[in-house]
Amino acid sequence: MIWRRRPRAAAAPDAGAAEPDLRPRVRERRRLSRRRPHDDPVSDATREAVQRRVVGVPPDVLRQVKLIELRTRRLVNSVFSGEYRSVFKGQGMEFAEVREYLAGDEVRTIDWNVTARMGRPFVKRYIEERELTVMLVVDVSGSARFGTRSRFKSELASELAAVLTMSAIRNNDRVGVLLFTDRVEHVVPPRKGRRHGLRVIRDLLLHEPVGRGTDVAGAVTYLDRVLAHRAIVFVVSDFQEAELERPLKRLAQRHDVIAVTVTDPAEQELPDAGLVRFHDPESGTDVDVDTSDPDVRRTFDDQVTAELATRRHLLRRLAIDEIAVRTDAPYLEPLLRFFRSRETRLRRQ
Secondary structure, eight states, X not given: OOOOOOOOOOOOOOTTSOOOOOHHHHHHHHHHHTOOGGGSTTHHHHHHHHHHHHTOOOHHHHHHHXXXXXXXXXXXXXXXXXXXXXXXXXXXXXXXXXXXXOTTOOGGGBOHHHHHHHSSOEEEEEEEEOOOEEEEEEEOSGGGSOOSSSSOHHHHHHHHHHHHHHHHHXXXXXXXXXXXXXXXXXXXXXXXXXXXXXXXXXXXXXXXOSOOSOOHHHHHHHHHHHOOSOOEEEEEEOOOOSOOHHHHHHHHHHSEEEEEEEEOGGGTOOOOOSEEEEEOTTTOOEEEEETTOHHHHHHHHHHHHXXXXXXXXXXXXXXXXXXXXXXXXXXXHHHHHHHHHHHHHHHHO
């Protein structure tokens, strides 16, 4: 028989006895709560987790990210399923295997060494090397937070960048983003995967810029300095800046550069609305303009036309393709036009 010790019953408290002193235990708990973070090896991770919960992404931003992902994923799968891959080729061809010759194979791919050794024809098979890097250079300056139609230019730029992001992720390409104003605001290095793509979209929606001005040349120069290998670079901006030729030319010599110009109708046409006060979102200055004066409207139209012609002439001279989108029109048609025109040009080469 195995004997077990019977648990001792708790003694009834004596009415005359003093209450047990709990102060040492309270002092011990207080002392532990005052311990420094590095005294506890778990405290750093715990503190970071708590901080992430407190300073997390707002729920409305998460819903917007999910909405944009669903909309762009449907668009990419249905419309841009083959356009992206056919336009952006890999850096070369990579040897895959040697297999036996089949009727219709290219004679130039015959491996004569293997053919002589085996006594029957064999051919080399190559696959396209699809290690592509896509960088999105997005303007988040004060002029991007402008719009007189259904959305701001920044909203249009973010959704268009999301479409390009999901297209790259779907083709297993690396994608990164650079946000800029009059300085480089935020950089996400290029990586693969859906989770990384969602992070790019989240940063596009959540980032609060520090600067207000526009420095496309500075952002392009910075990117040219940090990109080690050839990449596909989408510069998304309204390009309301001069002196762009030298940095864009230098970038286009090493990378495939596409300019995405985002405009609003109110920037290209001055309505007859009488005396109007205009506010410059980048410099913060206010200007009173008499829009009813025909000479003022004519001068405005001439200046807009000249700037548009100068920009298009510059991009054409540097062999940089342009995707022109507006806040009052869907961006689907300009994107498709770009993909199809580039595919036609590649077939002619």
